[in-house]
Amino acid sequence: xxxxxxxxxxxxxxxxxxxxxxxxxxxxxxxxxxxxxxxxxxxxxxxxxxxxxxxxxxxxxxxxxxxxxxxxxxxxxxxxxxxxxxxxxxxxxxxxxxxxxxxxxxxxxxxxxxxxxxxxxxxxxxxxxxxxxxxxxxxxxxxxxxxxxxxxxxxxxxxxxxxxxxxxxxxxxxxxxxxxxxxxxxxxxxxxxxxxxxxxxx
Amino acid sequence: xxxxxxxxxxxxxxxxxxxxxxxxxxxxxxxxxxxxxxxxxxxxxxxxxxxxxxxxxxxxxxxxxxxxxxxxxxxxxxxxxxxxxxxxxxxxxxxxxxxxxxxxxxxxxxxxxxxxxxxxxxxxxxxxxxxxxxxxxxxxxxxxxxxxxxxxxxxxxxxxxxxxxxxxxxxxxxxxxxxxxxxxxxxxxxxxxxxxxxxxxx
Numbered sequence: 001x002x003x004x005x006x007x008x009x010x011x012x013x014x015x016x017x018x019x020x021x022x023x024x025x026x027x028x029x030x031x032x033x034x035x036x037x038x039x040x041x042x043x044x045x046x047x048x049x050x051x052x053x054x055x056x057x058x059x060x061x062x063x064x065x066x067x068x069x070x071x072x073x074x075x076x077x078x079x080x081x082x083x084x085x086x087x088x089x090x091x092x093x094x095x096x097x098x099x100x101x102x103x104x105x106x107x108x109x110x111x112x113x114x115x116x117x118x119x120x121x122x123x124x125x126x127x128x129x130x131x132x133x134x135x136x137x138x139x140x141x142x143x144x145x146x147x148x149x150x151x152x153x154x155x156x157x158x159x160x161x162x163x164x165x166x167x168x169x170x171x172x173x174x175x176x177x178x179x180x181x182x183x184x185x186x187x188x189x190x191x192x193x194x195x196x197x198x199x200x201x202x
Numbered sequence: 203x204x205x206x207x208x209x210x211x212x213x214x215x216x217x218x219x220x221x222x223x224x225x226x227x228x229x230x231x232x233x234x235x236x237x238x239x240x241x242x243x244x245x246x247x248x249x250x251x252x253x254x255x256x257x258x259x260x261x262x263x264x265x266x267x268x269x270x271x272x273x274x275x276x277x278x279x280x281x282x283x284x285x286x287x288x289x290x291x292x293x294x295x296x297x298x299x300x301x302x303x304x305x306x307x308x309x310x311x312x313x314x315x316x317x318x319x320x321x322x323x324x325x326x327x328x329x330x331x332x333x334x335x336x337x338x339x340x341x342x343x344x345x346x347x348x349x350x351x352x353x354x355x356x357x358x359x360x361x362x363x364x365x366x367x368x369x370x371x372x373x374x375x376x377x378x379x380x381x382x383x384x385x386x387x388x389x390x391x392x393x394x395x396x397x398x399x400x401x402x403x404x
Contacts, residue, residue, distance in 0.1 A: 049340070
Protein backbone atom coordinates (compact mmCIF):
# COMPACT_ATOMS: atom_id res chain seq x y z
CA UNK A 1 0.00 0.00 0.00
CA UNK A 2 1.29 3.45 -0.89
CA UNK A 3 1.51 5.81 2.09
CA UNK A 4 1.68 9.54 1.57
CA UNK A 5 3.03 11.85 4.26
CA UNK A 6 1.07 15.02 3.71
CA UNK A 7 0.33 18.50 5.02
CA UNK A 8 -2.16 21.02 3.59
CA UNK A 9 -1.09 24.10 1.59
CA UNK A 10 2.08 22.45 0.35
CA UNK A 11 3.57 20.61 -2.59
CA UNK A 12 2.16 17.43 -0.99
CA UNK A 13 -1.16 18.42 -2.57
CA UNK A 14 0.37 17.59 -5.94
CA UNK A 15 1.05 14.00 -4.92
CA UNK A 16 -2.38 13.49 -3.38
CA UNK A 17 -4.02 14.99 -6.45
CA UNK A 18 -2.15 12.59 -8.74
CA UNK A 19 -3.06 9.56 -6.60
CA UNK A 20 -6.70 10.63 -6.78
CA UNK A 21 -6.61 11.23 -10.54
CA UNK A 22 -5.15 7.76 -11.05
CA UNK A 23 -7.61 6.12 -8.67
CA UNK A 24 -4.80 4.40 -6.77
CA UNK A 25 -5.41 3.10 -3.23
CA UNK A 26 -3.29 4.86 -0.60
CA UNK A 27 -2.99 5.63 3.08
CA UNK A 28 -2.64 9.27 4.16
CA UNK A 29 -0.54 10.49 7.06
CA UNK A 30 -1.97 13.96 7.46
CA UNK A 31 0.19 16.33 9.45
CA UNK A 32 -0.20 20.02 10.10
CA UNK A 33 2.07 22.44 8.25
CA UNK A 34 3.96 23.47 11.38
CA UNK A 35 7.29 22.63 13.06
CA UNK A 36 5.68 20.46 15.73
CA UNK A 37 4.64 17.92 13.11
CA UNK A 38 7.13 18.47 10.30
CA UNK A 39 10.29 18.86 12.39
CA UNK A 40 9.44 15.98 14.73
CA UNK A 41 12.04 13.23 15.10
CA UNK A 42 9.54 10.84 13.59
CA UNK A 43 9.18 12.89 10.40
CA UNK A 44 12.85 13.84 10.18
CA UNK A 45 13.61 10.13 9.98
CA UNK A 46 11.63 10.23 6.70
CA UNK A 47 13.01 13.52 5.39
CA UNK A 48 16.19 14.95 6.95
CA UNK A 49 14.91 18.51 6.54
CA UNK A 50 11.38 17.74 7.69
CA UNK A 51 9.73 18.50 4.35
CA UNK A 52 6.73 17.00 2.67
CA UNK A 53 5.63 15.11 0.65
CA UNK A 54 7.29 11.79 1.38
CA UNK A 55 5.94 8.62 -0.22
CA UNK A 56 6.45 5.13 1.24
CA UNK A 57 5.99 2.05 -0.91
CA UNK A 58 7.09 -1.09 0.92
CA UNK A 59 10.85 -0.75 1.37
CA UNK A 60 11.00 2.38 -0.78
CA UNK A 61 10.81 5.85 0.77
CA UNK A 62 11.12 8.81 -1.58
CA UNK A 63 10.80 12.60 -1.33
CA UNK A 64 10.45 15.55 -3.74
CA UNK A 65 7.02 15.92 -5.33
CA UNK A 66 8.39 15.74 -8.89
CA UNK A 67 10.23 12.53 -8.11
CA UNK A 68 7.14 11.08 -6.43
CA UNK A 69 5.03 11.86 -9.49
CA UNK A 70 7.49 10.13 -11.81
CA UNK A 71 7.80 7.20 -9.42
CA UNK A 72 4.05 6.67 -9.24
CA UNK A 73 3.61 7.01 -12.99
CA UNK A 74 6.39 4.56 -13.81
CA UNK A 75 6.06 1.97 -11.06
CA UNK A 76 2.31 1.99 -10.55
CA UNK A 77 0.63 3.14 -13.73
CA UNK A 78 3.14 2.32 -16.41
CA UNK A 79 3.04 5.75 -17.96
CA UNK A 80 -0.59 6.63 -17.23
CA UNK A 81 -1.25 10.39 -17.60
CA UNK A 82 2.19 10.70 -19.19
CA UNK A 83 2.97 10.65 -22.94
CA UNK A 84 5.09 7.75 -24.19
CA UNK A 85 8.70 8.52 -25.15
CA UNK A 86 7.86 8.49 -28.87
CA UNK A 87 4.74 10.64 -28.48
CA UNK A 88 5.08 14.10 -30.11
CA UNK A 89 3.94 15.62 -26.79
CA UNK A 90 6.71 13.95 -24.78
CA UNK A 91 9.27 16.81 -25.06
CA UNK A 92 6.66 19.37 -24.04
CA UNK A 93 5.62 17.19 -21.09
CA UNK A 94 9.20 17.12 -19.84
CA UNK A 95 9.74 20.81 -20.46
CA UNK A 96 6.75 22.04 -18.47
CA UNK A 97 7.22 19.46 -15.76
CA UNK A 98 10.68 20.88 -15.05
CA UNK A 99 9.72 24.49 -15.74
CA UNK A 100 7.49 24.24 -12.68
CA UNK A 101 10.33 23.92 -10.17
CA UNK A 102 12.95 25.72 -12.25
CA UNK A 103 11.06 28.91 -13.06
CA UNK A 104 7.70 29.21 -11.31
CA UNK A 105 8.17 27.87 -7.79
CA UNK A 106 11.26 29.86 -6.70
CA UNK A 107 9.43 33.22 -6.86
CA UNK A 108 6.24 31.61 -5.46
CA UNK A 109 8.26 30.44 -2.44
CA UNK A 110 9.80 33.88 -1.94
CA UNK A 111 6.37 35.55 -2.05
CA UNK A 112 4.92 33.04 0.44
CA UNK A 113 7.85 33.63 2.81
CA UNK A 114 7.50 37.41 2.57
CA UNK A 115 3.71 37.52 2.93
CA UNK A 116 2.67 34.55 5.08
CA UNK A 117 5.61 32.91 6.85
CA UNK A 118 7.85 35.69 8.17
CA UNK A 119 6.59 37.98 10.94
CA UNK A 120 5.57 41.37 9.47
CA UNK A 121 8.70 43.18 10.71
CA UNK A 122 10.94 40.74 8.80
CA UNK A 123 8.97 40.84 5.53
CA UNK A 124 10.88 42.71 2.84
CA UNK A 125 8.81 44.60 0.31
CA UNK A 126 11.66 44.96 -2.18
CA UNK A 127 12.35 41.23 -2.18
CA UNK A 128 8.64 40.48 -2.52
CA UNK A 129 8.24 42.96 -5.37
CA UNK A 130 11.15 41.45 -7.30
CA UNK A 131 9.67 37.98 -6.85
CA UNK A 132 6.24 39.15 -8.02
CA UNK A 133 7.70 40.62 -11.21
CA UNK A 134 9.77 37.50 -11.80
CA UNK A 135 6.71 35.29 -11.34
CA UNK A 136 4.60 37.34 -13.75
CA UNK A 137 7.34 36.99 -16.35
CA UNK A 138 7.63 33.23 -15.72
CA UNK A 139 3.87 32.73 -16.12
CA UNK A 140 3.58 34.58 -19.44
CA UNK A 141 5.01 31.73 -21.62
CA UNK A 142 2.63 29.24 -19.98
CA UNK A 143 -0.33 31.51 -20.70
CA UNK A 144 0.82 31.68 -24.31
CA UNK A 145 1.41 27.92 -24.65
CA UNK A 146 -2.12 27.25 -23.38
CA UNK A 147 -3.83 29.20 -26.14
CA UNK A 148 -6.62 26.95 -27.41
CA UNK A 149 -5.84 24.21 -24.90
CA UNK A 150 -7.90 22.96 -21.97
CA UNK A 151 -4.90 21.54 -20.12
CA UNK A 152 -1.16 22.02 -20.52
CA UNK A 153 -0.78 19.28 -23.14
CA UNK A 154 -4.36 19.60 -24.45
CA UNK A 155 -5.75 16.62 -22.51
CA UNK A 156 -5.23 16.34 -18.76
CA UNK A 157 -1.85 14.85 -17.79
CA UNK A 158 0.44 14.55 -14.77
CA UNK A 159 2.12 17.82 -15.69
CA UNK A 160 -1.11 19.58 -14.67
CA UNK A 161 -0.64 18.27 -11.11
CA UNK A 162 2.81 19.94 -11.06
CA UNK A 163 2.73 23.15 -13.11
CA UNK A 164 -1.05 23.42 -12.72
CA UNK A 165 -0.67 23.39 -8.95
CA UNK A 166 2.03 26.08 -9.22
CA UNK A 167 -0.31 28.24 -11.32
CA UNK A 168 -3.17 27.71 -8.88
CA UNK A 169 -0.80 28.87 -6.08
CA UNK A 170 0.32 31.86 -8.18
CA UNK A 171 -3.30 32.83 -8.72
CA UNK A 172 -4.04 32.65 -4.99
CA UNK A 173 -1.06 34.96 -4.45
CA UNK A 174 -2.59 37.46 -6.91
CA UNK A 175 0.10 37.00 -9.57
CA UNK A 176 -2.03 35.64 -12.42
CA UNK A 177 -3.08 38.92 -14.01
CA UNK A 178 -6.45 39.50 -15.65
CA UNK A 179 -4.70 39.65 -19.03
CA UNK A 180 -3.60 36.01 -18.60
CA UNK A 181 -7.02 34.82 -19.67
CA UNK A 182 -5.84 31.32 -20.57
CA UNK A 183 -4.44 30.79 -17.09
CA UNK A 184 -7.53 32.22 -15.39
CA UNK A 185 -9.73 29.80 -17.36
CA UNK A 186 -7.30 26.97 -16.64
CA UNK A 187 -7.46 27.53 -12.87
CA UNK A 188 -11.28 27.54 -13.03
CA UNK A 189 -11.19 24.29 -14.97
CA UNK A 190 -8.84 22.65 -12.45
CA UNK A 191 -11.12 23.69 -9.61
CA UNK A 192 -13.99 21.64 -11.06
CA UNK A 193 -12.03 18.37 -10.94
CA UNK A 194 -13.07 16.14 -8.03
CA UNK A 195 -9.50 14.83 -7.54
CA UNK A 196 -8.21 18.41 -7.31
CA UNK A 197 -10.93 19.33 -4.82
CA UNK A 198 -10.07 16.34 -2.66
CA UNK A 199 -6.36 17.21 -2.64
CA UNK A 200 -6.97 20.87 -1.83
CA UNK A 201 -9.38 20.18 1.02
CA UNK A 202 -7.52 17.26 2.66
CA UNK B 203 22.01 16.46 -35.29
CA UNK B 204 21.43 17.73 -31.75
CA UNK B 205 22.11 21.44 -31.36
CA UNK B 206 22.71 22.91 -27.90
CA UNK B 207 22.25 26.62 -27.24
CA UNK B 208 24.77 27.32 -24.52
CA UNK B 209 26.43 29.98 -22.40
CA UNK B 210 29.21 29.49 -19.84
CA UNK B 211 28.62 29.59 -16.07
CA UNK B 212 25.02 28.43 -16.39
CA UNK B 213 22.83 25.37 -16.20
CA UNK B 214 23.67 24.81 -19.88
CA UNK B 215 26.91 23.25 -18.62
CA UNK B 216 24.83 20.35 -17.34
CA UNK B 217 23.51 19.56 -20.81
CA UNK B 218 26.90 19.84 -22.47
CA UNK B 219 28.45 17.65 -19.79
CA UNK B 220 25.81 14.95 -20.36
CA UNK B 221 26.27 15.04 -24.13
CA UNK B 222 30.01 14.62 -23.60
CA UNK B 223 29.60 11.77 -21.09
CA UNK B 224 27.35 9.94 -23.54
CA UNK B 225 29.65 10.58 -26.49
CA UNK B 226 26.80 11.93 -28.58
CA UNK B 227 27.52 14.10 -31.63
CA UNK B 228 26.21 17.66 -31.30
CA UNK B 229 26.54 21.19 -32.57
CA UNK B 230 27.16 23.98 -30.05
CA UNK B 231 25.75 27.50 -30.31
CA UNK B 232 27.97 29.23 -27.78
CA UNK B 233 26.64 32.57 -26.60
CA UNK B 234 27.90 34.87 -23.89
CA UNK B 235 26.03 35.05 -20.61
CA UNK B 236 24.81 38.60 -21.17
CA UNK B 237 21.61 40.32 -22.37
CA UNK B 238 23.02 41.10 -25.80
CA UNK B 239 23.14 37.42 -26.66
CA UNK B 240 20.49 35.89 -24.40
CA UNK B 241 17.79 38.54 -24.80
CA UNK B 242 18.26 38.88 -28.57
CA UNK B 243 15.18 38.37 -30.74
CA UNK B 244 16.89 35.36 -32.24
CA UNK B 245 17.30 33.64 -28.89
CA UNK B 246 13.94 34.74 -27.52
CA UNK B 247 12.34 32.89 -30.41
CA UNK B 248 13.88 29.76 -28.85
CA UNK B 249 13.12 30.61 -25.21
CA UNK B 250 10.53 33.33 -24.43
CA UNK B 251 12.51 34.50 -21.40
CA UNK B 252 15.91 34.30 -23.09
CA UNK B 253 17.23 31.50 -20.91
CA UNK B 254 19.62 28.68 -21.62
CA UNK B 255 20.02 25.79 -22.27
CA UNK B 256 17.76 25.12 -25.23
CA UNK B 257 18.14 21.89 -27.21
CA UNK B 258 17.08 21.50 -30.83
CA UNK B 259 16.57 18.06 -32.33
CA UNK B 260 15.03 18.26 -35.79
CA UNK B 261 11.53 19.63 -35.29
CA UNK B 262 11.83 19.45 -31.50
CA UNK B 263 12.96 22.43 -29.45
CA UNK B 264 13.03 22.01 -25.68
CA UNK B 265 14.20 24.03 -22.67
CA UNK B 266 14.90 23.41 -18.96
CA UNK B 267 18.11 21.49 -18.23
CA UNK B 268 16.31 18.74 -16.32
CA UNK B 269 13.90 18.19 -19.20
CA UNK B 270 16.78 18.18 -21.69
CA UNK B 271 18.61 15.54 -19.66
CA UNK B 272 15.56 13.28 -19.58
CA UNK B 273 14.91 13.90 -23.26
CA UNK B 274 18.45 12.95 -24.28
CA UNK B 275 18.47 9.87 -22.05
CA UNK B 276 15.13 8.59 -23.33
CA UNK B 277 15.22 9.52 -26.99
CA UNK B 278 18.92 9.14 -27.72
CA UNK B 279 20.41 6.66 -25.28
CA UNK B 280 17.49 4.54 -24.22
CA UNK B 281 18.15 4.92 -20.52
CA UNK B 282 21.95 5.19 -20.63
CA UNK B 283 23.36 6.63 -17.37
CA UNK B 284 19.89 6.21 -15.83
CA UNK B 285 18.65 3.23 -13.80
CA UNK B 286 15.80 1.20 -15.31
CA UNK B 287 12.38 1.58 -13.70
CA UNK B 288 12.71 -1.75 -11.86
CA UNK B 289 16.26 -1.03 -10.66
CA UNK B 290 16.51 -0.59 -6.85
CA UNK B 291 18.36 2.69 -7.48
CA UNK B 292 15.54 4.16 -9.59
CA UNK B 293 13.68 5.92 -6.72
CA UNK B 294 16.91 7.47 -5.45
CA UNK B 295 17.78 8.63 -8.96
CA UNK B 296 14.44 10.42 -9.25
CA UNK B 297 14.68 11.88 -5.75
CA UNK B 298 18.10 13.48 -6.15
CA UNK B 299 17.39 14.57 -9.71
CA UNK B 300 14.43 16.64 -8.46
CA UNK B 301 16.09 17.65 -5.17
CA UNK B 302 18.57 19.59 -7.30
CA UNK B 303 16.07 22.17 -8.54
CA UNK B 304 13.67 21.90 -5.62
CA UNK B 305 16.12 22.40 -2.74
CA UNK B 306 19.64 23.27 -3.85
CA UNK B 307 19.32 25.65 -6.77
CA UNK B 308 16.91 28.24 -5.31
CA UNK B 309 19.41 29.37 -2.62
CA UNK B 310 22.30 29.04 -5.12
CA UNK B 311 20.48 31.45 -7.44
CA UNK B 312 19.81 33.92 -4.63
CA UNK B 313 23.48 33.88 -3.60
CA UNK B 314 24.63 34.40 -7.20
CA UNK B 315 22.22 37.32 -7.60
CA UNK B 316 23.37 38.94 -4.35
CA UNK B 317 27.11 38.46 -4.92
CA UNK B 318 27.71 38.55 -8.68
CA UNK B 319 24.73 39.85 -10.64
CA UNK B 320 23.36 42.85 -8.73
CA UNK B 321 25.40 46.04 -8.44
CA UNK B 322 26.96 46.26 -4.93
CA UNK B 323 24.47 48.89 -3.70
CA UNK B 324 21.53 46.57 -4.45
CA UNK B 325 23.06 43.45 -2.86
CA UNK B 326 21.31 42.55 0.36
CA UNK B 327 23.42 40.91 3.04
CA UNK B 328 20.42 39.64 5.01
CA UNK B 329 18.94 37.92 1.97
CA UNK B 330 22.32 36.46 1.06
CA UNK B 331 22.92 35.20 4.61
CA UNK B 332 19.52 33.48 4.72
CA UNK B 333 20.24 31.79 1.39
CA UNK B 334 23.67 30.65 2.56
CA UNK B 335 22.20 29.02 5.67
CA UNK B 336 19.43 27.43 3.62
CA UNK B 337 21.95 26.04 1.15
CA UNK B 338 24.15 24.58 3.88
CA UNK B 339 21.11 22.83 5.30
CA UNK B 340 20.07 21.55 1.87
CA UNK B 341 23.53 20.13 1.18
CA UNK B 342 23.82 18.20 4.46
CA UNK B 343 21.54 15.28 3.41
CA UNK B 344 23.47 14.89 0.16
CA UNK B 345 26.77 14.76 2.07
CA UNK B 346 25.25 12.06 4.27
CA UNK B 347 23.80 10.05 1.38
CA UNK B 348 27.22 10.00 -0.30
CA UNK B 349 28.98 8.28 2.60
CA UNK B 350 31.04 5.47 1.04
CA UNK B 351 29.97 6.38 -2.50
CA UNK B 352 32.03 7.75 -5.37
CA UNK B 353 29.05 9.27 -7.15
CA UNK B 354 25.51 9.99 -6.06
CA UNK B 355 24.18 6.53 -6.92
CA UNK B 356 27.56 4.81 -6.42
CA UNK B 357 28.48 4.62 -10.11
CA UNK B 358 28.37 7.74 -12.27
CA UNK B 359 24.89 8.57 -13.62
CA UNK B 360 22.99 11.45 -15.19
CA UNK B 361 21.98 12.69 -11.73
CA UNK B 362 25.62 13.70 -11.22
CA UNK B 363 25.31 16.13 -14.14
CA UNK B 364 22.36 17.76 -12.33
CA UNK B 365 22.88 17.64 -8.57
CA UNK B 366 26.65 17.26 -9.02
CA UNK B 367 26.73 20.48 -11.00
CA UNK B 368 24.70 22.20 -8.27
CA UNK B 369 27.17 20.99 -5.63
CA UNK B 370 30.11 22.16 -7.73
CA UNK B 371 28.43 25.59 -7.95
CA UNK B 372 27.75 25.58 -4.20
CA UNK B 373 31.40 24.81 -3.54
CA UNK B 374 32.53 27.68 -5.77
CA UNK B 375 30.24 29.94 -3.74
CA UNK B 376 31.97 28.79 -0.54
CA UNK B 377 28.93 26.93 0.82
CA UNK B 378 30.35 23.39 0.92
CA UNK B 379 31.89 23.45 4.39
CA UNK B 380 35.10 21.61 5.32
CA UNK B 381 33.02 19.26 7.46
CA UNK B 382 31.19 18.05 4.33
CA UNK B 383 34.10 15.79 3.46
CA UNK B 384 32.07 13.54 1.16
CA UNK B 385 31.02 16.52 -0.96
CA UNK B 386 34.54 17.97 -1.05
CA UNK B 387 35.90 14.62 -2.30
CA UNK B 388 33.01 14.37 -4.76
CA UNK B 389 33.74 17.75 -6.31
CA UNK B 390 37.43 16.79 -6.68
CA UNK B 391 36.37 13.56 -8.37
CA UNK B 392 34.05 15.36 -10.79
CA UNK B 393 36.84 17.77 -11.71
CA UNK B 394 38.98 14.89 -13.02
CA UNK B 395 36.37 13.80 -15.55
CA UNK B 396 37.24 14.89 -19.12
CA UNK B 397 33.56 15.45 -20.02
CA UNK B 398 33.13 17.71 -16.99
CA UNK B 399 36.27 19.65 -17.88
CA UNK B 400 35.04 20.15 -21.43
CA UNK B 401 31.65 21.44 -20.24
CA UNK B 402 33.15 23.82 -17.69
CA UNK B 403 35.68 25.32 -20.08
CA UNK B 404 33.43 25.64 -23.16
